[in-house]
Amino acid sequence: MSAEQTPATPGAPATGGRTVLDARDIARALTRISHEILERNKGPEGLLLLGIHTRGVPLAKRIAERISTVEDHTVAVGSLDVTMYRDDLRSHPTRSPHHTQTPASGIDGKVVVLVDDVLFSGRTIRAALDAVNDLGRPAAVRLAVLVDRGHRELPIRADHVGKNLPSARAERVSVLLDEIDGVDEVRISDAPKSAVKEGVA
Amino acid sequence: MRRHLLSIDDLTVDDIDTLFDTAAEMHDVQNRQVKKLPALRGRTVINLFFEDSTRTRSSFEIAGKWLSADVINISAKGSSASKGESLRDTVLTVCAMGVDGLVIRHGASGAAKQVSEWVDAVVINAGDGMHEHPTQALLDAYTLQRKLGPLEGRHVVIVGDLTHSRVFRSNVLSLRKLGASVTVVAPPTLMPSGIDGWSKDGGFTTSYDLDAVLPDADAVMMLRVQRERMSGGYFPSAREYTVGYGLTRDRLALLKPDAPICHPGPMNRGLEIAADAADAAQSVVLDQVSAGVAVRMSVLYHLMAGEDSSE
Numbered sequence: 001m002s003a004e005q006t007p008a009t010p011g012a013p014a015t016g017g018r019t020v021l022d023a024r025d026i027a028r029a030l031t032r033i034s035h036e037i038l039e040r041n042k043g044p045e046g047l048l049l050l051g052i053h054t055r056g057v058p059l060a061k062r063i064a065e066r067i068s069t070v071e072d073h074t075v076a077v078g079s080l081d082v083t084m085y086r087d088d089l090r091s092h093p094t095r096s097p098h099h100t101q102t103p104a105s106g107i108d109g110k111v112v113v114l115v116d117d118v119l120f121s122g123r124t125i126r127a128a129l130d131a132v133n134d135l136g137r138p139a140a141v142r143l144a145v146l147v148d149r150g151h152r153e154l155p156i157r158a159d160h161v162g163k164n165l166p167s168a169r170a171e172r173v174s175v176l177l178d179e180i181d182g183v184d185e186v187r188i189s190d191a192p193k194s195a196v197k198e199g200v201a
Numbered sequence: 202m203r204r205h206l207l208s209i210d211d212l213t214v215d216d217i218d219t220l221f222d223t224a225a226e227m228h229d230v231q232n233r234q235v236k237k238l239p240a241l242r243g244r245t246v247i248n249l250f251f252e253d254s255t256r257t258r259s260s261f262e263i264a265g266k267w268l269s270a271d272v273i274n275i276s277a278k279g280s281s282a283s284k285g286e287s288l289r290d291t292v293l294t295v296c297a298m299g300v301d302g303l304v305i306r307h308g309a310s311g312a313a314k315q316v317s318e319w320v321d322a323v324v325i326n327a328g329d330g331m332h333e334h335p336t337q338a339l340l341d342a343y344t345l346q347r348k349l350g351p352l353e354g355r356h357v358v359i360v361g362d363l364t365h366s367r368v369f370r371s372n373v374l375s376l377r378k379l380g381a382s383v384t385v386v387a388p389p390t391l392m393p394s395g396i397d398g399w400s401k402d403g404g405f406t407t408s409y410d411l412d413a414v415l416p417d418a419d420a421v422m423m424l425r426v427q428r429e430r431m432s433g434g435y436f437p438s439a440r441e442y443t444v445g446y447g448l449t450r451d452r453l454a455l456l457k458p459d460a461p462i463c464h465p466g467p468m469n470r471g472l473e474i475a476a477d478a479a480d481a482a483q484s485v486v487l488d489q490v491s492a493g494v495a496v497r498m499s500v501l502y503h504l505m506a507g508e509d510s511s512e
Contacts, residue, residue, distance in 0.1 A: 081226070084240040084502075094202075094507030096219055097226045134235040 017172070017189025021163060026146065026184045029162030030059070033144050034066035036160045041111055044073045046139065048110040050080045052128055053098040055117040058179040059146060063115060078102045080114070085127035100131070107136040113160075117175040119145040122156035147186055149173050202503055205317045205324040209335045209374035217378065221343050224492070224499040230267065231491060238498075240506045241270035246302040247295055250327070251277040251288075254306055256466055256490065257327050257337070261304045264497035270302070270505075288312065289319060296320045302505050305329075310367075323504045331365050337465055338371030340496040342379055344489045345420050348461045353380035358414050360446055361424025361473055362435070363387040363396070368465050369424060377404055384418075386411050388445060390435045411446055415455040422463040423448050426473045439472055448478040461485040 021029070041047055044067055051060030057079045064077040081098040083089075114128050125143060132141060144160035149167040165188065167173060172191040178184050202219070203211045212220070230236055246265040248258050258274060265272035275295065277283060282291050288307070296303065302323045305313050310330030317324040328334040342352065349355055357376050363369050363385055376383050383405035385396075392407065393399075400407050408414050415421065426442060436442045443449065448462065453475070456462070462474075462484045470476050479486065 084238040084506075089240060089506050090508060092508055094503050096223050096503075099226060100229065130239070134237060135233065 017174070017187045019185055020165060020173075020188050021147075021186035023178075023184035026162070026186065029146060030062050031066055033160045033162055034063050034070065037063065037113055037142075037144065038067060038071065040142070040159065044068075044071045044075050046109070046111050048076045048078060048103065048107060048112050048138070050078045050102070050107075050112055050114050050128075050132070052114060052116040052124065053079060053081050053083075055175050055177050055180060056080075056115045058177050059117060060113075060115040063113075063144070076103045076110070080128055080131055082124060082127035082131050085130045087123060087127065100135075102135060107132065107138050110138050111140045111142065112138040113142045113144055115144050117146050117177075118173055119143070119148045119156075119158050119161075120151055120173075122152045122154035125156050126154050146175060147173060204504070205313075205326075206335055206500055206504060207314045207317060207324065207326045208333050209338055209371050209378070211335075212375075212378075214378055217339070217342070217375065220339060220496065220499045220503060221346065223502060224343055224495040227267075227495040227498040227502075228492070230498075231494065236267050237269060238267060239269045240502055241265065241268040244301040244505060245271045245273065245299065246304060246501065246505075247300050248272065248274045248304045248327070249292070249295060249306070250275070251282060251305075251307045251312075252328065254327070256493070257306065257334075260490070260493040261325075261327065261336075261497050261501075263494050264501055265302075267494070268498055268501055268506075270501070288316070292316050292319055296322055302501065325500060325504065328367055330367065331370075332367050333371045333374075334367040335371050335375075336493070336497055336500060337368050338375040339500070340489055340493040341368075341372055341422065341463055341465070342375045343496050344463065344485050344492045345461060346379075347488070347492070348485060349419060351380075352376065355381045355419040356384065356417055357381050357420045357422065358384050358386060358411075358418040359422045359424065360386045360411060360448070362391045362426055363424070364391050364393045364435075365427060366424050372422065373403060373405055382406075384408055384414050386414055386446065388436055388442070411452065412455060415452055416457075418456060418460055420461045420463065421448065421456060422465075423468075423474045423478075425465065425467065426469055428469070443472055447472060448474045450475050450477040453478045453481060456483075459483060463489060465489070 049060040049064050051057035060077050064075045067075045079101045081100045083095050083097040142159040145158045146162040147165050148158055148161045149165045151169050170191050172189050174187045176183050176185045202216045248261050250258055262272050300322045304325045304327050305316055306327040307329050310332035312329045313324055313326035326335055346352055359369055373383055386408045462478055464486050468474055468479055
């Protein structure tokens with residue numbers, strides 16, 4: 001969940017900055033990620049795409065649609081909320097958890113692909129790995145992100161990356177998605193002073 | 202959301218919606234193999250119970266443990282309170298051990314509020330005298346909402362010993378906040394004095410005639426008749442109470458077939474509720490119990506997981 005990279009008010013368009021990826025770039029990146037996932041897994045069998053709230057959820061759905069089109073085989077999609085597993089719970093006002101949805105058959109033995117919009121400090125993914133651990137024992141866990149902006153604080157890397165985006169730590173990367181924000185776009189801008197102080201995601 | 206949960210009046214409608222949304226997520230955790238969330242890891246909750254309780258105490262205990270808090274139970278029996286220690290000293294002693302949350306039940310109305318003024322810990326009222334029992338009201342409303350959908354415009358009938366019931370007081374407040382219409386039914390001796398003024402302000406109606414009210418109910422809540430009241434001259438005999446105000450088999454037939462029947466427990470079968478009603482398909486008594494854990498997890502989470510507002 002990349003609340004820190006996205007506008008404070010969900011749905012509010014980011015102002016200023018420059019566009020790094022437009023709608024067509026995003027579509028191409030997702031198509032490539034879909035093919036990479038299939039290649040790596042040698043087909044769609046046993047795959048479960050788990051989108052991390054908020055913007056990982058529509059991304060996971062889009063990847064699943066692409067895989068279904070290519071392979072003529074539906075892929076299980078779910079959503080994962082990591083709020084309760086975050087290491088910074090105590091330094092923010094309480095946030096309400098979102099819905100975690102996994103197939104009724106569970107995640108045991110599945111190849112879980114975590115999907116998120118931005119990979120930054122890696123702390124969200126650390127929380128997601130803990131959350132997955134409480135849900136069951138997948139055969140493998142992989143990570144797909146639309147944007148990797150660097151500045152990792154934990155030994156975590158993505159298996160599938162839409163775009164590597166070198167950024168200064170203080171800059172702000174906003175992923176806007178049609179399902180939530182009404183437009184597909186990735187923007188980078190100078191962070192407001194307050195956000196610089198907050199530091200990391 | 203305020204720092205403590207002492208009364209339903211501490212909550213806005215938005216707060217209640219937030220608590221219910223989170224409770225629904227917590228409900229899913231109950232069906233998992235690993236029933237554990239790390240949100241309150243390293244935090245300590247004390248259940249301080251000066252009155253007997255099984256379900257409320259164990260419900261809070263499970264809720265705290267599933268959120269990974271350390272939960273300690275202290276009951277007045279066998280504690281220093283029975284050696285004559287004052288409430289203030291007991292509470293301050295407990296909190297000096299380094300407690301983050303205090304769940305308190307006490308026989309005196311207003312005890313939880315008083316305690317909240319003495320300590321730094323988050324205080325949750327688990328029943329104070331004849332005043333309030335907010336988490337019970339929340340779990341009742343949550344259970345009804347899951348069965349009926351939004352409670353706006355629904356008609357809920359509450360029946361029983363209204364004079365001594367904190368459950369009734371909290372329930373009227375929460376149901377009215379959520380837009381339900383409420384009718385409370387009791388024998389004249391168990392109708393609180395001054396209820397006419399309150400019902401006018403609070404927007405609910407009163408009745409002495411259960412049979413007249415039941416056919417229109419979308420849900421009915423039976424309150425426990427506290428046996429210790431029997432000797433108080435509030436009603437002539439148990440049988441008489443049942444005839445007038447018990448949910449008997451005959452009255453069950455008056456109720457809409459899909460209207461949920463609630464009871465906060467423990468039930469006196471054959472007194473305020475017949476076995477036919479308690480075990481009917483529309484009885485939600487056990488749903489209330491499982492909802493109780495989810496709602497209390499939600500309350501503990503929202504009051505204790507985030508940034509400490511006092512810091």
